[in-house]
Amino acid sequence: MPPLVTVIAPGAMGAAVGKRLADHGLKVLTALDGRSETTAARARAAGMTPASDVEIASADFILSILPPGDALSLAQRFAPVLGASNVKPVYVDCNAISPATVGRVAAAIAPTGCPFVDAGIIGPPPRPGDAGPRVYASGAAASRFATLRDFGLDIRVLAGPINTASALKMSYAGITKGTQAIGAAMILAATRAGSAEALFEELSFSQIELFAWLKQQLAMMPPKAYRWVAEMQEIADFAAADPAAHELYQGAAHFYQRIADDFAAGKKDVSALESFLRKSGD
Numbered sequence: 001m002p003p004l005v006t007v008i009a010p011g012a013m014g015a016a017v018g019k020r021l022a023d024h025g026l027k028v029l030t031a032l033d034g035r036s037e038t039t040a041a042r043a044r045a046a047g048m049t050p051a052s053d054v055e056i057a058s059a060d061f062i063l064s065i066l067p068p069g070d071a072l073s074l075a076q077r078f079a080p081v082l083g084a085s086n087v088k089p090v091y092v093d094c095n096a097i098s099p100a101t102v103g104r105v106a107a108a109i110a111p112t113g114c115p116f117v118d119a120g121i122i123g124p125p126p127r128p129g130d131a132g133p134r135v136y137a138s139g140a141a142a143s144r145f146a147t148l149r150d151f152g153l154d155i156r157v158l159a160g161p162i163n164t165a166s167a168l169k170m171s172y173a174g175i176t177k178g179t180q181a182i183g184a185a186m187i188l189a190a191t192r193a194g195s196a197e198a199l200f201e202e203l204s205f206s207q208i209e210l211f212a213w214l215k216q217q218l219a220m221m222p223p224k225a226y227r228w229v230a231e232m233q234e235i236a237d238f239a240a241a242d243p244a245a246h247e248l249y250q251g252a253a254h255f256y257q258r259i260a261d262d263f264a265a266g267k268k269d270v271s272a273l274e275s276f277l278r279k280s281g282d
Contacts, residue, residue, distance in 0.1 A: 002026055003060035003147070006051070006089070008074060009035070010043035013133075014065035016125030017094075017153070020132055022047035024151035029056055053078065057085040061145065062114075063092045065121070069230035071095040075108040082112035090141050092117040096231040098170055098238040099163035106162065115141035118162050119155075120169025126152070138164035170238040174249065177228055178235070180221055181252040183214045184259070184273055191272045200279050215277050222270045226260035229253050 006029040007018040018028040029051040032040050043050065056062065057078070064074050071093055082089070091114045093105050106116045116139060123133030135155045137145050139162040146155045158164045190199040203211040232253035239245035262269045 006056045006059040006062045009066055013125045015042045015046040018048045019046035020126045020152040026151050053081045057081045058087045059089045062089045063094055065094045067227055068096045068234050071097050072105050075105045079108050079112050082114050088114045090115045090144050092119050092145050094119040094121050096169055098234040099166050102163040102166045117141050117145045118165045120165040122172055136165040136168050170235050174235045178252055180217050181255050184218055187276050188269055196276055219277055222263040225256040228256045
């Protein structure tokens, strides 16, 4: 019998993962209580089925795909109903959280008797015709989660401690999204200083590959910046053994918060960033 899967929540990534599973013949549950009509419409478009907490607890897998700041509270919310259920779904935390936070989420799930998997998603939401993002998984139950490969997910099991997948996700995102924060900050600084044109010309000449990547990534960054604040804080926690690295990523969190605020308001800095990037099409 095909497995029953719950995906919480149907945001951009969660809905796309849910659709990939639904397109491969699975029934995919989700939770919509208190969610907006926009979110409900996204879930419907993905072929996901609204369900109560009790129904969700009867699934074979629960995939938690949320902003990282909500990962622990979701596990705590479902712990009582999972503990009372005779069915023990594999609880898969797919969020961008630090190994330490993984430990807290796993501890919240442990009393329920449900197997726990740490997972890290690397890559954009799945789209028609592509292989989708890589989903790295670790923990004793990771091989059970990997059976969802048969339903369109690119799941890669990692050896090592239970939090190995999140350690990979933190280090990868620390490089990619950290680099975006530095690049955007320097573009804005150059714009304020009147040297943006010269910076553009120099990057176009001496940093061709890096600049092409920055232009592609930064063009998509502002509307997503609000989601990256907590992720940078989790990366800061991951890097906490090095005080300077911890401070660096706390600074990146503050930077993304400012971009998010700017995007939602006057867009002065976002407009300056967009103007700089548009030069590539001139």
